[in-house]
Amino acid sequence: MSETKDNRLARWAITAPPTLFLLAFFLVPALIVVLASFQYPGEFGGLAPLFDHGDGREHGLTLENYRFFASDFLFTEIFLRSFAVATASTLICLVMAYPVAWLIARSPKRHRDLLVLLVILPFASNFLIRVYAWMIILGPQAALARMFNGVLGAFGLEPVSLLFSPFAVLVGMVYVHLPFMILPLYTNLEKHDPVLLDAAQDLGANAWQRFWRVTWSLSLPGVFSGSALVFIPVLGMFAIPDILGGTRDMLIGNLIKDQFLGVRDWPFGATLSIVLTLCVLALAGFAAWAGKARRGGA
């Protein structure tokens, strides 16, 4: 009996630190954000007090911030646009990452570690520096823009700017998040037993059927985790639209950042964060439900 007791103690000792960490640094801040979304903004920034200080200042809780959000379709529109950008980035990442992950998983074992290392290598330099590098690559003086505009010119079209455009934002998003798609796909694809494909071939499946019915089906967990790892960070990203975006590329991350670092409206920033979190949770819930329904139906 003492062994189970030891086990329980050991399990507790291992799980307690991360649990406490999450409680202290995730749950508590999240609750603070929820509370802030129901408070008034402070006259000079920050939050108005919760309790009356007898100085005539606004205090207590209010639905005003949510009303402000609902008062203008503008804010919802930014949400929709952000979801569109996140969906596009995720799909592009998936299409680009899948063959790469497959190639790494199918390459000889002695090369795999090196190839994975190459995927991770960009993380060795700062993310902002890498995004700034794209400013130079996409800039009007650079070879890429000159070539592109040369082709456009040959067809008699006006030259366009690659930098400061939705295109640049998408390039930045895909570039930064691509490894987050490759790695989970690779860890999944690496575990596939090649014998399954042989069996499928023996049973008369053509190349497409072998991919779709065997490889793709088995890789779905990797596809889902990769998509989540790309979709969610893209949704909240503000640095890339700030640096590479033009005059119409505000995303929800920029709007939230502005509330805290631009216009001193913390409660509205908190409200936007809560709405965003709820949207993501709803989406995750829907994905889980769809996955279950699919498995149930199969």
Add this chain to the structure above:
Amino acid sequence: MRWLLLIFYVGSSYATDTLYLYNWNNYISNATVARFEARCGCKLVRDYYADNEEMLAKLAAGASGYDLIVPTGNAVEALLRSNQLRPLDKTKLNNLGNLKPEFLNAFFDPGNRYSVPYAYTVTLLGYNVEKLRALNLPTDTWALIFEPRYLEKLKGRVTVLDSQRELMAAALRYLGYSANDADETKWQQARDLILRAKPYWAAFNASSYIKELTVGNIWLAHGYSSDMFQARADAEKAGRPFHIGYSIPREGAVLALDSMVLHKTGRQPELALRFIDFMLEGPNSAELTNLIGSGNPNQAAMRYIDARFFQTNADNRAVFPDASAMRRLEMLRDLDRKQRRVLNRIWTEIKLR
């Protein structure tokens, strides 16, 4: 933030005294810092911000321990009215008389009980001199960034500041209103003006316009005089075949007067006062202007400022505006929370459309 400062504090406790200065990026010369440290036998620890709002947000989130901050007028107003500043003991400030009277008694602190002017910039237009001349464009009007008839020649070559207040101020001045006008219908007129011009702009840009001007990607930028000074210097240094110039639009513009203030949570108010008095000395104050091309509110500094600042040209008139230009400059006032929200909605609309 408190713990971070604590680490600094413990780490540097070998030195006798430590003064914590929370300042704009690149807003004091290293030579000045070294001279102050030598004189006071203390250590000056610097922390930086790139935007008043960033500084206010950090303080609102509970950052403490800064002895000195150098905010712009409207941020001084916010700090003062939220009771975060320590009044100055003027008996310790022997050099206060060095300041030019026109920079004293500003709206945010009548009588200068809490703030001492440090330096100023003007929000104006910086431009590629050769390009604008070749396109036969004027250089001294906001029409350049707002009027399609000019913008057609500049499409995709213009950036404006990514700042609600600054861009609205430019639009309001162009429409003939005060930069501080908080009337919603006037804000809407300004919004319409901005939305009409927006398709011609390359980006809202708060930081990289210096580089873009220097490289030649951008020909016209709405930005701060000290940034334009740097863009011009960088273009010269890189041997570009063009020059960067800047001038104050004739419709008037925003003057950002940055002042030294003592934060209540600072632990060294005496030392902070010594620093302020030190910065009021002509040579020390002049050093900043010579380094970054900021405007200088200090009369005693004038004889130490490089001669090139006094050659007659538009650039220098922007650093040291004459009396008539001065009358057309306005300092921004802080908005109350209701006004901030109205402007916030208008700004979001500007960004989205």
